[in-house]
Amino acid sequence: MVTALVTMVAAMFTLIPPLAMRFFLDHVLTNKEWRLILVTVAIIGIVPMVNATFTVINRFLIASLGQRLVVDLRIGLYRHVLNLSMRFHGETGAGPLMSKLMTDVGQVQALITGEALSIFSNVAMLLFGLGLAFWLRWELALVIIVILVLYSFNYYLFARRIRSANLELREIMDQVTGRLQERLAGVRLVKTYCRERDETAAFLASTDRALQFGLRGQMLSVSLNATARFIGGIGSTVVYCWAAWFVLHDTITYGTMYAMDTYFWYAVTPAVNLTMVAGAITQAFVSLDRILDVMRHRPDVVEQPGAADLPEDVRGELRLEGVHFAYGPDKPLFAGLDLHLPAGKMTALVGHTGCGKTTVTSLLLRLWDVQGGRVTLDGHDVRALTVRSLRRHTGVVPQEPVVFEGTVFENIAYADPDATLEQAEDAARAAQIHDFIMTLPDGYQTWLGKEGAKLSVGQKQRIAIARAILRKPAVLILDEATSSLDSESEAALQAAMRTVLRDRTSVVVAHRLSTIVEADQIVAMDAGRVIEIGTHDELMEIEGGFYRRLYEELKGKHAGEVEA
């Protein structure tokens, strides 16, 4: 409110200098009232200073308002998105979307603090300028109105064509960007087939097309601008000469003529500005729409009122009882799934891709909520627990390990910011990564690039394992955690993990036989159902059983030809 008021007052103040000048011209230059020299010159000198002061105050108010807004919006958006459930994040991740959204927030802020307020000042300028022109000489003010009408006509004549040229340009540029991105990411393939020259030719062809549209769009804008300036120029000439005519007939003074000339531009310039504001507003509304779209999503994993913390001595007994779950309306996965994961034991989940192994682990972690039935930890429904305490006692190593930009230590200690270096080292030793870390230039303080650019997948996996075991969770979930390791490293890791996993409930999703065979309990799953449960030996007894067939398959993959 205050800001808008200041804007209005500032706009009003800019109208003073022409009046001061008019007074000076009429009284000093024409009527030679010498005693007024100092006063008028002082006014002419001081008013711009006052104006500048207003501008400065105004800018400060707008900026602080805008920054407060943008900070709040960004934080709100970020918090909201982090709390949104996995359903929103999907498989590909919403990271790139978020980065775009942050830019959108900037756009909206620019709209609210820049454009929206400039509408105020522009409209104020236009109305005041026009009003003063009418007060000075209504015939001349009418010329201004005619010019404004011509202006808007001219604008609508060009606007559509400019927009369509720009749209086409954007489409082509999208294609160019997409193709370039793909080719850069797949540069090895390009090189493998020696297609560098063709790629450049194709790129240039589309760039050339983009440039032509760009040129057309720009020249249309230039033409719009030129015609607008021409209309304005002719208008001001009419006002100027007509006013001179009045001066000669002694109906107005030269001072009025001078002021008219200035007010002409005061009224016309805001009109041009407003058309530009219109474009910016459309742009900002697109951004606002995208932001609101995300804000409308409600997290579906919500902490219930009165949710309790888990008691400290978690045994780690997990149960799925009559669980119903679907990723989408047409993708039912579980219909009444029952599963018991005994405390302190290792359970292996096996089955073909898409049978629901990873989903079981996500439900245990409450990354998703079940749609029917319940999941319990030590007999507590996970929905009745605080999300914090649930996740405090569970650790997970995902299929695709995540390494953040930061030091090795920060990455391992991500699980527990209070962890000491010794604790991190212990975890790293257990994950068989300590020796490697010690070969890095700064050891645990080595800075890992974006997404851990300096590490191999196997190394990232071991960092992720170290992170998961740092907290000594009661339940540890390993989802294909070692798939990218070579056999020797994996064997070493498994030996180490055996100690870590002792007396801990663990859930392992794996394709590797050595891991599966050791499990206390094997759960064979197919298409969202549990087919068989038992130890390796028990399951192998079942003639023609599902697990037995699966086992043969896996064995064939690993070592079939060893036997041969």
Next chain:
Amino acid sequence: MTPRRPSTHQLRLDAILEQYRDKEARPQAEREHLERLWRDYLYPLRWRLLLAILISLFTSMQPYIWAYINRRVIDDVLMLGAVIPPSAMDAHLRLVILVFFINSGFHLLIILLSWVYSFQITYIGQRVVFELRKVLHEKVQRLPLSFFDRTQTGRLLTVVLDDVGTIQASISTVAVNFVQQAASILVGAAVILVINAKLGVLMLVALPCYVFIFRRIRPHIKEGNIAARRATTALYNRVEERVTAVRTIKVFGRELAEVRAFTESAHNLARLMMYLVRQQNWLTILANGVSATAIGLLLYWSVQDFRAALLTPGQVIQLYASAGFMFGPAVQLSDILADVQRVSVVLRRIFDIVEADPEPVDRPDAAAIADARGDVAFHGVTFAYPGDEAPTLTDVSFAVPAGKQVAVMGPSGAGKSTLLYLLMRFYDPDAGAVTLDDRDLRDIQLLHLRDRITLVMQEPVIFSGTVAENIRYGHLDAPDAQVREAARNADLHEFILTLPDGYETVVGERGMSLSGGQRQRLALAASLLSRPSVLLLDDTTSALDPETEARVRKTLNRIMAGKTCFVVTHRVSTALASDLVLVLEDGGVTQFDTPHALLEQDGLFRRVYEQQTHESADLASS
């Protein structure tokens, strides 16, 4: 450059500025880059540039001409302060009409000229952008893979598209406006000096003061701008990284801490923005102070001269108007300096790429080879990745006769993939030589070499386009029959026929998504199209689930027959089915023999064998 995470909650402002300071600036190089921009890109367009400059010189005088016409109107037509005799009235009214036509004509002329000017400037901008993108793209394609290992794709993309766009926007303003603004100031000063020397001197004192203020405050604004931009990028990158990994954040229950860290960065950014506003405010106040004082003094003295009948009323107003026009260009002149800075930052990024060492080019006497038997040998090859101290491969020597299959084994980081890359000649060895049919790879034309040797990567790359386009990627002119044959060989033909549009089905990011096995087969089909003599498979099947892997492997076994093949693998089963096994450890060959001979030896191969057969031993016992 990535800013480290701030450690304390409330950083001091200068600490924030320091954190995001551009630490890569090199003034000397900036100069060279600008010169190069002129020499290579602008000089060919010099006549258009000259035309634009000439027009802008004329238009820069426009306000002074207006001021002059106005003065003549005041003194000769309106005769301010004097009385026009009734007899002369008609003549004066006719003069008004004349002024109308002069002014209108002048407007028309100016607008036509500025249209021509805009066209030239736009054209120059577009042309330079085109040339720059061309050079960049050609260069990027010719860069060695080591460059891509070091540089993120996103950054390259930004340079080729956005940075070049920035150049387009500012190049013309930088080149033309400088001349225009300088001329404008000179003309203004001349006008005032001619009318009244004393006032001319006043302006010559005021303008430097004015410019001085700008020169003092501008660097702060520039610094703040750069810091703000970098802080923004850092913030966005962080958001992208974290939100992509939201699963990890949730699993460890770190949402609150993440929001707190984000809040801190967002606040720092906001404080930077406010710092910028404060600096701009200072500038506004001081600059306005100087210009208002100067103009006020000018008006006061010119009125005194008018009182002494040294000046006409028209001249007083002309002086007042002209003085006002001079401050604008003075400001813009310092703006241009900022523009130059911006352009040189962008130029630095562009020329960094253009100047990066390109991939080795063919020697002039490099041979064209139509076919190859497929004998492959490494002779004492040592290779280190650029920027690495320790070599990845050290003195590697071995020879593989044509048609043999070699399983390459070893722990991760031993140099297995590097071995394949050297064979593809993605890199050249630092010492020793790689040969194909006893010919140094460097003596073979790259195009022919990569036609005979082909690589299938661990994660196959599929481009947006039709299935046929993807298969044909290496040989655009391959006939349909050959494409089908390749697809059949890769066991993909049947599947393709089930697709809605068969071979013309669009796949990739904008089309149908394919499963891992299908992608792998599509990549295989593309590599089979040229019927290569040497096939390199980089751990091609490990990312697949067991079912798919079994199927792809069956296909592979059939394809590999009769070709020299290098297969990077972790699986003993694959190794046992090969003719030879090459074991790499720490960048050196530790074992190289037939798999059965290696089983007799102590070493990595037997250890791995024992581990993996332990699993099937379990089966035997059960």
